[in-house]
Amino acid sequence: MKTCTVGSTWKKCDLHFHTPISFDHHFKNQTTQETVEKLTSNNVTLVAVTDHYFIDADYIQALRDASFDRITFLPGVEVRTDLGDSAVHMIGIFSEETDINKLSNEFCAFTKIYKDDLRNKQKLETTYTPHADFINFINEHGGLCSLHAGCGRSGSFETIGNKDWCQRTLKTDLLKSNICLLDVTKEKHI
Numbered sequence: 001m002k003t004c005t006v007g008s009t010w011k012k013c014d015l016h017f018h019t020p021i022s023f024d025h026h027f028k029n030q031t032t033q034e035t036v037e038k039l040t041s042n043n044v045t046l047v048a049v050t051d052h053y054f055i056d057a058d059y060i061q062a063l064r065d066a067s068f069d070r071i072t073f074l075p076g077v078e079v080r081t082d083l084g085d086s087a088v089h090m091i092g093i094f095s096e097e098t099d100i101n102k103l104s105n106e107f108c109a110f111t112k113i114y115k116d117d118l119r120n121k122q123k124l125e126t127t128y129t130p131h132a133d134f135i136n137f138i139n140e141h142g143g144l145c146s147l148h149a150g151c152g153r154s155g156s157f158e159t160i161g162n163k164d165w166c167q168r169t170l171k172t173d174l175l176k177s178n179i180c181l182l183d184v185t186k187e188k189h190i
Helices: 032-041 057-067 100-111 115-119 121-125 131-140 165-176
Strands: 012-017 044-049 072-080 089-093 144-148 179-183
Touching: 012 089, 012 179, 032 044, 032 057, 044 057, 057 072, 057 100, 072 100, 089 131, 089 179, 100 131, 115 121, 131 144, 165 179
Parallel strands: 012 044, 044 072, 144 179
Antiparallel strands: 072 089, 089 144
């Protein structure tokens, strides 16, 4: 019988990562190589690429190629839903073994948003996805569902409120509906 001589291994991950295709990305001219080098220099070993309303299979593959297996890049996507005062944002994260081209095509067919639509800020700002439909899409494609959480965050789960029984029940039911992760920006919001 072999005994394990190594304990837990901790790794740095970023499960909410935008690329230049997302309207809120701050470094529009950053190359895939520069992105990989920045992540590597910060010891990040796992990244879920979660651009708004689009799974850019070519860009994810370019990141994978530039990383030379130093970083695992997972396909993912972020959407605005029909929940809350500021349209709660949800994120789908998929396995690295997922056929990203097929996933990208199926997601475009699901949302009716294509790469050319990403330049239309008005369309993106007025688009939402019914949360139950998005959760079903994620589940059907073997993914994990995350949502924004934390006070004061745009698109946060907290905008649903807690004032009455209905709001509290909606939040409880939502968390029971295959939400695997809560995405917070500050430790105090946990």
